Amino acid sequence: MSSEEVHSGLEGIRAGDSAICHVHHKSGGLSYRGYRIEALAEQSTFEEVAYLLLMGQMPDQKELNKFRKILLRSRNLSERVRVFLKSTTPSAHPMDVLRTAVSISGMEDSDRDANDDQANRRKAIRLTSQIPMFLGVFRQHVKGQEAVTSDAALSHPEFILTLMTGISPDPADIRAMEISLILYAEHEFNASTFAARVTASSLSDLHSAVTSAIGSLKGPLHGGANEAVMRLLLEVDQAGDPEKDIIERLHRKERIMGFGHRVLKKEDPRSRIMKEVAKSLGERKRNQKWYALSEKIEEIMLREKGLYPNLDFYSASVYYLLGIPVTFDTALFVCSRIAGWAAHIIEQHDHNRLIRPRCRYVGEKEREYIPLNKREEIS
Numbered sequence: 001m002s003s004e005e006v007h008s009g010l011e012g013i014r015a016g017d018s019a020i021c022h023v024h025h026k027s028g029g030l031s032y033r034g035y036r037i038e039a040l041a042e043q044s045t046f047e048e049v050a051y052l053l054l055m056g057q058m059p060d061q062k063e064l065n066k067f068r069k070i071l072l073r074s075r076n077l078s079e080r081v082r083v084f085l086k087s088t089t090p091s092a093h094p095m096d097v098l099r100t101a102v103s104i105s106g107m108e109d110s111d112r113d114a115n116d117d118q119a120n121r122r123k124a125i126r127l128t129s130q131i132p133m134f135l136g137v138f139r140q141h142v143k144g145q146e147a148v149t150s151d152a153a154l155s156h157p158e159f160i161l162t163l164m165t166g167i168s169p170d171p172a173d174i175r176a177m178e179i180s181l182i183l184y185a186e187h188e189f190n191a192s193t194f195a196a197r198v199t200a201s202s203l204s205d206l207h208s209a210v211t212s213a214i215g216s217l218k219g220p221l222h223g224g225a226n227e228a229v230m231r232l233l234l235e236v237d238q239a240g241d242p243e244k245d246i247i248e249r250l251h252r253k254e255r256i257m258g259f260g261h262r263v264l265k266k267e268d269p270r271s272r273i274m275k276e277v278a279k280s281l282g283e284r285k286r287n288q289k290w291y292a293l294s295e296k297i298e299e300i301m302l303r304e305k306g307l308y309p310n311l312d313f314y315s316a317s318v319y320y321l322l323g324i325p326v327t328f329d330t331a332l333f334v335c336s337r338i339a340g341w342a343a344h345i346i347e348q349h350d351h352n353r354l355i356r357p358r359c360r361y362v363g364e365k366e367r368e369y370i371p372l373n374k375r376e377e378i379s
């Protein structure tokens with residue numbers, strides 16, 4: 001490779017070693033610390049997966065009970081964060097609110113000045129519990145209602161669903177949310193995780209790295225896609241002719257959100273699982289309209305562009321049917337991906353090398369400096 005060769009978007013570049021997530025290039029398979037995503041989605045819970053990502057091993061029952069207890073104990077917010085959440089403009093985007101709430105929490109965290117593994121794990125567990133609380137308090141504020149539930153007994157997915165919908169969810173809805181959290185938890189060097197690692201690589205702290213990651217995840221080419229997909233589905237449904245609408249969008253060179261992936265050029269195994277969740281949720285709720293429309297768009301995109309849906313595509317209608325307000329879709333991604341980000345931040349700190357690539361300079365050649373009073377005015 002010539003030293004001047006540029007890899008735009010770092011496409012195809014392996015920027016480091018990682019033992020957290022394996023995206024099998026050829027088979028299109030995916031595993032977290034050696035466990036296949038299909039097995040995790042079918043048999044595991046989000047709490048087990050978060051433990052696996054953070055600690056490196058599956059917990060036994062005793063370890064899981066202890067982990068859950070700490071998660072439950074961490075469901076509290078400082079007065080400063082609460083005041084911030086209740087003073088935000090109700091039209092603020094939940095991702096902006098989250099980014100700032102995580103940042104404020106970093107100033108106050110009891111492990112603020114420590115970057116060792118144990119401190120990072122404690123901080124990660126606290127954030128895993130607090131992030132849904134940030135969203136819950138903000139949501140109540142938007143609706144003009146009072147304090148959120150922090151019911152100590154609820155599992156992570158049940159807690160999130162309760163905060164987002166304001167009602168007690170049924171077990172099948174909780175499982176749908178759980179599967180989505182498991183699928184969203186980790187995906188190696190994606191943009192937000194890489195942003196987190198870049199920040200951590202200067203030996204900055206976990207909250208700073210997570211704040212960077214949230215900023216990166218917000219964009220529609222990354223996590224923001226799930227919200228954008230639901231807006232697309234609503235628009236296409238309104239227009240009444242999906243075939244015509246999607247083809248026209250493609251002719252206008254619009255990107256159809258929820259399709260394509262930088263690494264996965266064939267089927268995304270997570271999307272396959274999420275599609276099944278969307279199908280059975282639609283049947284259970286006696287509302288198959290969104291599933292049918294999504295399937296139709298999937299068929300058009302494969303035929304016209306050879307593109308497959310990614311995880312965000314079927315997640316959008318699943319969240320919609322679960323009663324999640326559309327603007328909160330990407331923030332739910334954060335409730336899960338915090339586990340993966342934290343695992344990467346710990347790994348980065350453990351084997352640190354400052355991430356500092358080069359660019360190929362394509363700007364002006366050297367120019368003579370002319371003092372301000374001698375420069376001609378440009379009107």
Ligand SMILES: CC(C)(COP(=O)(O)OP(=O)(O)OC[C@H]1O[C@@H](n2cnc3c(N)ncnc32)[C@H](O)[C@@H]1OP(=O)(O)O)[C@@H](O)C(=O)NCCC(=O)NCCS
Binds near residue numbers: 220222223262311312
């Ligand atoms: C995710 C994404 C950024 C990956 O893109 P990438 O690997 O950089 O691929 P490129 O942007 O180079 O696209 C390659 C070609 O496919 C097209 N393409 C890729 N995704 C597309 C989409 N969702 N809709 C329409 N066309 C798409 C591009 O327009 C380009 O076509 P061209 O060669 O005729 O110009 C891209 O697929 C995308 O924008 N998807 C929509 C957003 C999304 O769902 N993001 C979540 C990702 S998990």
